[in-house]
Amino acid sequence: MLHTSRPKRAIVALIATAGLTLSACGTTDDGGSGGSTSGGSDGGAACDLTLAFFGPQTGPAAGLGEPIINGAQMAIDEYNADAECEVGFEKIDSQGSPDQAPSLATEAAGNDAIVGIVGPAFSGESAAAGPIFAEAGLPTISPSATNPALSENGWATFHRVLGNDATQGPAAARYIQDTVGATSVFVMDDASEYGAGLADIVKDDLGDLVVDTDTIQTGQTDFSASVTKVRSSKADAVFFGGYYAEAALIVRQLRSAGYEGKFVVADGVKDPGFLDGAKAAAEGTIITCPCIPAEDPAVAEFASSYEAAFGGAPGTYAAEAYDAASIFLDGIAEGIDNREDMLAFVNDYDQPGVTKQLTFDDKGEPADVHVYAYTVTGGEIVSDTEIE
Amino acid sequence: MNFDFLFGNFAELTVTGLAFGAIYALIALGYTMVYGVLQLINFAHSEVFMYGTFAALWTAMLLAGDGDVSTIKAIGILLVALVAAMAMSATVALVLERVAYRRLIQNNAPRLIALISAIGASFVLAEIMGLRDRIASWFGLEDTLRDYVGNARINRSMPTLIENKRLFPIGNYQVTMIDVIVILSAILMMIGLDQFVRRSRLGRGIRATAQDPETAALMGVNATRAVQMTFLLGGLMAGAAAFLYMLKIETTKFDVGFLLGVKAFTAAVLGGIGNLRGALVGGLVLGVAENWGSALFGSEWRDVVAFVLLVVILLFRPTGILGESLGKARA
Numbered sequence: 001m002l003h004t005s006r007p008k009r010a011i012v013a014l015i016a017t018a019g020l021t022l023s024a025c026g027t028t029d030d031g032g033s034g035g036s037t038s039g040g041s042d043g044g045a046a047c048d049l050t051l052a053f054f055g056p057q058t059g060p061a062a063g064l065g066e067p068i069i070n071g072a073q074m075a076i077d078e079y080n081a082d083a084e085c086e087v088g089f090e091k092i093d094s095q096g097s098p099d100q101a102p103s104l105a106t107e108a109a110g111n112d113a114i115v116g117i118v119g120p121a122f123s124g125e126s127a128a129a130g131p132i133f134a135e136a137g138l139p140t141i142s143p144s145a146t147n148p149a150l151s152e153n154g155w156a157t158f159h160r161v162l163g164n165d166a167t168q169g170p171a172a173a174r175y176i177q178d179t180v181g182a183t184s185v186f187v188m189d190d191a192s193e194y195g196a197g198l199a200d201i202v203k204d205d206l207g208d209l210v211v212d213t214d215t216i217q218t219g220q221t222d223f224s225a226s227v228t229k230v231r232s233s234k235a236d237a238v239f240f241g242g243y244y245a246e247a248a249l250i251v252r253q254l255r256s257a258g259y260e261g262k263f264v265v266a267d268g269v270k271d272p273g274f275l276d277g278a279k280a281a282a283e284g285t286i287i288t289c290p291c292i293p294a295e296d297p298a299v300a301e302f303a304s305s306y307e308a309a310f311g312g313a314p315g316t317y318a319a320e321a322y323d324a325a326s327i328f329l330d331g332i333a334e335g336i337d338n339r340e341d342m343l344a345f346v347n348d349y350d351q352p353g354v355t356k357q358l359t360f361d362d363k364g365e366p367a368d369v370h371v372y373a374y375t376v377t378g379g380e381i382v383s384d385t386e387i388e
Numbered sequence: 389m390n391f392d393f394l395f396g397n398f399a400e401l402t403v404t405g406l407a408f409g410a411i412y413a414l415i416a417l418g419y420t421m422v423y424g425v426l427q428l429i430n431f432a433h434s435e436v437f438m439y440g441t442f443a444a445l446w447t448a449m450l451l452a453g454d455g456d457v458s459t460i461k462a463i464g465i466l467l468v469a470l471v472a473a474m475a476m477s478a479t480v481a482l483v484l485e486r487v488a489y490r491r492l493i494q495n496n497a498p499r500l501i502a503l504i505s506a507i508g509a510s511f512v513l514a515e516i517m518g519l520r521d522r523i524a525s526w527f528g529l530e531d532t533l534r535d536y537v538g539n540a541r542i543n544r545s546m547p548t549l550i551e552n553k554r555l556f557p558i559g560n561y562q563v564t565m566i567d568v569i570v571i572l573s574a575i576l577m578m579i580g581l582d583q584f585v586r587r588s589r590l591g592r593g594i595r596a597t598a599q600d601p602e603t604a605a606l607m608g609v610n611a612t613r614a615v616q617m618t619f620l621l622g623g624l625m626a627g628a629a630a631f632l633y634m635l636k637i638e639t640t641k642f643d644v645g646f647l648l649g650v651k652a653f654t655a656a657v658l659g660g661i662g663n664l665r666g667a668l669v670g671g672l673v674l675g676v677a678e679n680w681g682s683a684l685f686g687s688e689w690r691d692v693v694a695f696v697l698l699v700v701i702l703l704f705r706p707t708g709i710l711g712e713s714l715g716k717a718r719a
Binding site: 058059060062063191214215216217219220221222223224225226227228229232245248249252253256258273276277278279280 | 393396397400401404405407408518539541542543544545547548552554636637638639641643644646647648678679682683686687688690691
């Protein structure tokens with residue numbers, strides 16, 4: 001057994017290297033320096049408080065996490081610019097995974113400095129982490145999780161600042177029927193909390209127009225069987241409920257197989273990663289989203305200070321994240337220093353935000369909801385209309 | 389169960405299934421050869437494949453730029469990409485053998501240790517690719533190499549080089565050029581490898597080492613060399629698979645190897661692990677079964693069908709469809 005010592009050392013070294021590499025992926029940098037406008041503090045604010053982002057900072061859907069982090073960062077930077085006590089910002093990287101969410105949520109719940117969570121970003125991780133936040137009485141405001149069932153669990157701490165899929169789904173169905181004018185639709189989903197939930201609503205709303213359905217798996221790369229199904233169904237339009245990674249591959253393979261119908265997707269695909277993955281095949285794709293377009297006059301001021309801070313137009317849900325963080329920051333400005341008071345404050349909140357009037361019903365759903373349609377034109381996601 | 393759909397689109401499902409199965413088969417070769425020689429499952433082989441996809445992607449990006457290229461130039465670029473992918477995968481496979489395995493094998497470490505080493509190496513390789521933007525920034529290269537290292541954790545796509553022409557119909561399906569290229573080149577490469585292992589001196593060394601390493605060493609076979617050769621050949625085939633994959637799917641990501649690796653390993657076991665021809669049969673059967681299964685039950689049953697098939701075949705033929713090992717194959 002004498003000889004085994006060296007290989008053992010090699011393995012330890014290997015594991016150490018792996019550990020270093022992995023921890024490198026967990027490091028956080030503090031983003032941009034933020035805008036210079038006043039955040040409004042009246043001097044009575046508590047100290048040593050932290051807001052946390054909960055969502056993907058790395059992992060397959062990291063692209064959707066970044067604008068959310070930036071939006072929240074901007075609100076916090078603006079607040080800190082002239083506050084006596086700075087509010088901290090912790091980024092909890094769930095990689096968007098429901099498996100990792102519970103342990104991370106428990107960790108966040110145990111950190112008493114955290115008085116509010118901007119997130120969780122996705123529906124699957126929200127479902128997994130929700131009970132833990134509810135138990136800990138830690139208020140959450142999601143800027144992006146759209147599964148309708150999330151607000152039905154009786155979690156007192158759950159809030160979101162955007163319309164759920166019970167509004168997005170029917171809006172997408174209306175758009176497919178009225179604006180696209182499709183008479184036969186193929187509905188696909190990725191079996192995720194978000195994708196399957198949304199696809200089911202669209203299916204119900206379209207009723208007899210749905211000619212066939214299929215469910216793919218996340219991580220799958222060859223969709224030839226699904227493509228055959230779509231082609232043989234002769235549908236005018238395909239609706240896909242899921243995220244951008246798979247959407248890009250699906251539309252690429254559909255177009256390559258000669259399918260010419262419309263490709264309609266929802267907010268999980270509204271990401272530059274979709275354009276990069278699908279290249280020319282993305283052209284003409286219709287994306288519905290309960291997120292306000294950056295060109296909307298209501299967000300013009302926000303968009304310009306975001307661009308100044310981060311050197312690019314605000315991505316999907318940046319403005320929503322800014323609003324979510326602002327609600328917590330207003331509470332901190334009023335002197336709130338614990339979760340219980342913060343929860344009461346959030347529940348009673350009623351102020352105009354960047355994206356909409358920010359006020360919640362007793363389930364934590366926003367009172368004021370809009371869904372917009374975007375199209376991919378000339379290699380960019382361009383806002384089209386608000387879906388009435 | 390949707391039999392009408394399966395029979396209505398039988399040709400299309402079969403051809404596209406064969407094309408993807410051919411890619412499984414080429415990756416499966418790496419698993420099966422290493423197993424045949426070392427009785428070791430090289431779980432890091434999926435990353436060998438993944439590095440090949442990136443080599444093909446980067447070569448195409450570098451040579452094609454943004455503009456449209458002529459057909460002749462496109463074919464040239466694709467050939468260079470193929471060579472680059474094979475070179476990259478072979479290099480990674482050789483480094484892997486040197487760093488993660490050689491000491492363990494020479495010291496007769498238990499196979500379990502080598503397996504853990506393989507899994508560790510697989511994570512390290514995948515994360516290095518997934519963190520390539522940060523690695524580039526250590527050297528101050530993140531701006532120069534932005535196109536290549538940026539967006540390290542999301543899908544990256546090939547520039548479109550050749551139009552996927554429809555060639556000839558089988559049933560109601562127009563077979564595409566890429567289907568034909570993928571299936572034919574996989575089979576050609578497989579025949580080449582099979583002949584090499586059966587007829588060449590180096591191939592004989594590999595087979596001798598697979599049969600009995602000690603006796604082979606006594607007969608003058610350099611065992612380390614034979615193992616190296618095994619990894620090299622497996623790497624070359626994975627590189628070819630990576631190129632064909634990029635031709636067909638056109639998109640890759642740092643963790644793309646995982647699922648394909650599992651499938652290719654399954655294909656190797658299905659055909660009879662340690663058996664080169666078995667890898668081809670296993671890969672093609674798996675690719676077609678996945679497509680037929682998706683058609684019959686829906687795409688969400690794809691993996692269920694594939695693995696139930698594996699279990700059923702192993703129940704009746706525990707050594708896989710062809711079932712003989714590399715060591716026992718005769719010239």
